[in-house]
Amino acid sequence: MEKGHYLRAVDKLTLNIPEGSVFGLLGPNGSGKSTTIRMLLGLSEPSSGGIQIFGGSAKDPAVRRRIGYLPDAPYYHKFLTGRELLRFFGRLLGIPKTDLERQSFALLSQFGLADAIDRKLGAYSKGMLQRLGFAQAMLGDPEILILDEPTAGVDPVGASEVGVFVRSLRERGKTVLLCSHLLTQVQGLCDAVGIMNRGRLLAAGSIETLLPGGGNSRLAIDGLTESDLNEIARLAESKGGRAFSIGDDLEDIFRKLVIADDKSGGAP
Numbered sequence: 001m002e003k004g005h006y007l008r009a010v011d012k013l014t015l016n017i018p019e020g021s022v023f024g025l026l027g028p029n030g031s032g033k034s035t036t037i038r039m040l041l042g043l044s045e046p047s048s049g050g051i052q053i054f055g056g057s058a059k060d061p062a063v064r065r066r067i068g069y070l071p072d073a074p075y076y077h078k079f080l081t082g083r084e085l086l087r088f089f090g091r092l093l094g095i096p097k098t099d100l101e102r103q104s105f106a107l108l109s110q111f112g113l114a115d116a117i118d119r120k121l122g123a124y125s126k127g128m129l130q131r132l133g134f135a136q137a138m139l140g141d142p143e144i145l146i147l148d149e150p151t152a153g154v155d156p157v158g159a160s161e162v163g164v165f166v167r168s169l170r171e172r173g174k175t176v177l178l179c180s181h182l183l184t185q186v187q188g189l190c191d192a193v194g195i196m197n198r199g200r201l202l203a204a205g206s207i208e209t210l211l212p213g214g215g216n217s218r219l220a221i222d223g224l225t226e227s228d229l230n231e232i233a234r235l236a237e238s239k240g241g242r243a244f245s246i247g248d249d250l251e252d253i254f255r256k257l258v259i260a261d262d263k264s265g266g267a268p
């Protein structure tokens with residue numbers, strides 16, 4: 001940045017993420033998601049304001065141990081093996097040696113890396129590195145998982161596995177903060193989302209409150225008359241359901257909010 005110019009990457013952000021829920025932090029590239037996460041983790045300092053997590057700072061090792069973090073672009077030394085990498089991170093978390101060996105093996109197996117446990121990371125594929133990142137984030141069985149674009153560069157099968165994994169976290173009562181550009185997956189996965197643009201929060205809330213029709217699955221039927229439609233609406237009501245005209249999905253809402261905000265102009 002030139003002298004005298006500065007960028008407000010994140011501005012007046014308040015997020016409410018209930019315990020045990022999956023929260024999707026969404027926004028276009030450069031909107032401030034990863035910066036928000038880095039501040040939450042104490043890796044970047046807000047120029048004003050403060051952040052508390054578990055009533056303290058993530059810089060406190062006792063607090064940090066309770067948070068698992070999958071960074072947006074993890075860099076792992078390619079001469080380390082999978083086992084050595086987990087050993088390194090586990091020691092940072094203060095996990096006792098025998099427990100760490102046991103946990104590392106269990107996590108590498110869980111993420112399909114049992115055969116690659118003693119292979120150098122230079123020989124891991126992108127998908128394998130991503131799964132290693134999950135194993136790393138899960139060390140110490142943290143209560144909060146912060147996943148910054150866990151599906152970036154992952155194939156569709158891998159992406160759906162990520163979805164299954166996040167769901168399993170919720171079932172185990174974990175709290176998940178997820179950044180992702182896969183909005184269809186986010187819509188099915190998250191209890192609530194926040195949409196950021198230019199460092200600010202444009203909208204936040206549960207999928208039900210943000211989406212007309214509550215994000216229910218859609219049924220498209222062609223060639224029906226008005227009275228057929230009325231009949232379907234009555235049938236839906238008699239079954240305790242509701243028929244409604246097809247509205248926006250999360251992707252539509254996201255695009256509308258961001259485009260309108262960009263049009264409103266002004267630097268963040």
Ligand SMILES: Nc1ncnc2c1ncn2[C@@H]1O[C@H](COP(=O)(O)OP(=O)(O)OP(=O)(O)O)[C@@H](O)[C@H]1O
Pocket residue numbers: 007009027028029030031032033034035036072
């Ligand atoms: N270390 C840094 N120094 C200077 N500017 C930065 C730094 N990190 C991020 N920024 C700027 O802060 C803004 C927010 O970036 P951030 O990485 O938080 O976006 P993001 O929402 O995570 O985007 P993406 O979807 O691309 O990951 C961007 O304008 C970026 O250029």
Ligand SMILES: [Mg+2]
Pocket residue numbers: 033034035072148
């Ligand atoms: Mg990012």
